Amino acid sequence: MSDPNDIKLIKLVRAGDVSAFAQIIEKYQHMAYTLANSIVKNHQEAEEVAQDAFFKAYKSLDKFKGDAEFSTWLYRIVYNTAISKIRSRKAETITLESQEVDKQNTFNFADNLNRLERQERKVILKRALKELKEEDAFIIILYYYKEQSIEEIEKATGLSKSNIKVKLHRGRKQLQQTLEQLLRTELKSFI
Amino acid sequence: MKEKDKYSEDIHDELIKDLFKEYSLEEAPASLKSETMNRVFSDWTENALSYKPIINKRNRLWMIGGFAALLAISFLIDASVIIDYWNKINVNNSIIDLSKIYKQMGSLGTTMNSLPSIIYFTIAGILALLGIDRFFNRLANI
Numbered sequence: 001m002s003d004p005n006d007i008k009l010i011k012l013v014r015a016g017d018v019s020a021f022a023q024i025i026e027k028y029q030h031m032a033y034t035l036a037n038s039i040v041k042n043h044q045e046a047e048e049v050a051q052d053a054f055f056k057a058y059k060s061l062d063k064f065k066g067d068a069e070f071s072t073w074l075y076r077i078v079y080n081t082a083i084s085k086i087r088s089r090k091a092e093t094i095t096l097e098s099q100e101v102d103k104q105n106t107f108n109f110a111d112n113l114n115r116l117e118r119q120e121r122k123v124i125l126k127r128a129l130k131e132l133k134e135e136d137a138f139i140i141i142l143y144y145y146k147e148q149s150i151e152e153i154e155k156a157t158g159l160s161k162s163n164i165k166v167k168l169h170r171g172r173k174q175l176q177q178t179l180e181q182l183l184r185t186e187l188k189s190f191i
Numbered sequence: 192m193k194e195k196d197k198y199s200e201d202i203h204d205e206l207i208k209d210l211f212k213e214y215s216l217e218e219a220p221a222s223l224k225s226e227t228m229n230r231v232f233s234d235w236t237e238n239a240l241s242y243k244p245i246i247n248k249r250n251r252l253w254m255i256g257g258f259a260a261l262l263a264i265s266f267l268i269d270a271s272v273i274i275d276y277w278n279k280i281n282v283n284n285s286i287i288d289l290s291k292i293y294k295q296m297g298s299l300g301t302t303m304n305s306l307p308s309i310i311y312f313t314i315a316g317i318l319a320l321l322g323i324d325r326f327f328n329r330l331a332n333i
Binding site: 018021022025026029030032033034037043047050051054055058059084121122123126140144145172173175177179 | 203204206207208210211213214216217218219220223224226227228230231232234235239287
């Protein structure tokens with residue numbers, strides 16, 4: 001079910017009060033921008049994608065039935081717009097070399113994370129997310145930050161459940177590896 | 192081995208969950224909202240200027256005819272025209288002898304018989320207006 005406030009705003013926009021759409025943008029702009037940036041990995045392009053996504057949402061507001069969350073519907077538009085953007089520029093994504101992670105590393109990883117200050121952990125996570133593959137970062141943010149279920153992510157991306165699980169697993173593994181690398185560099189700079 | 196992997200994965204999952212508790216969204220630039228709203232307003236203005244008829248051309252013709260007919264019935268024909276027409280066709284009053292009906296209705300019949308004809312025409316007019324209103328409401332939903 002959609003947020004009643006969202007439904008109210010959508011009804012106003014449909015009735016011709018387009019200024020109500022500004023409130024929708026206000027509410028979702030940061031999430032849309034973050035998700036767009038997780039895919040395009042470029043601030044300027046992320047803004048373009050978020051703008052396009054909001055405009056597309058406005059244009060197809062009549063198609064929104066209200067049986068799903070408005071946010072999920074919007075994130076799907078952001079996702080599709082961002083994917084189209086990266087396909088059009090045909091950029092090569094940077095992937096980190098895969099490394100074997102053993103149990104010992106896991107403990108180091110946890111210990112090292114605890115050594116960092118809250119603000120530093122925040123920065124490190126943002127940097128690590130940038131290193132992830134486009135779709136993986138998008139899914140990781142929805143899963144861990146928005147705490148969405150696999151079913152909700154399925155609606156937001158249009159990907160199959162098994163595909164989401166694979167990407168989630170891969171993303172989590174890669175995120176951990178990237179965090180490890182960044183932590184090592186960070187800690188070396190302290191020593 | 193599988194159990195070890197599962198264990199390791201669960202630890203990573205928990206660590207990442209913890210890490211995301213401190214995560215904050217990236218701040219969208221102010222231009223995002225203003226630029227998007229500019230596009231929305233511009234699109235709204237363009238669409239507001241273009242006229243899209245609700246009723247198509249095909250329906251419009253018979254609607255005009257129907258409307259003209261209704262006008263003729265409701266405004267052009269007054270009571271005197273109807274009375275004249277009634278007298279001209281010289282209807283045999285015995286066929287529809289209302290006095291018998293009035294007698295059977297008792298005091299109510301006497302009251303109805305004494306009512307001036309204008310009341311009947313007014314009621315007929317109100318019913319006609321209600322009918323026209325209903326007709327146009329239906330047309331509006333075509």
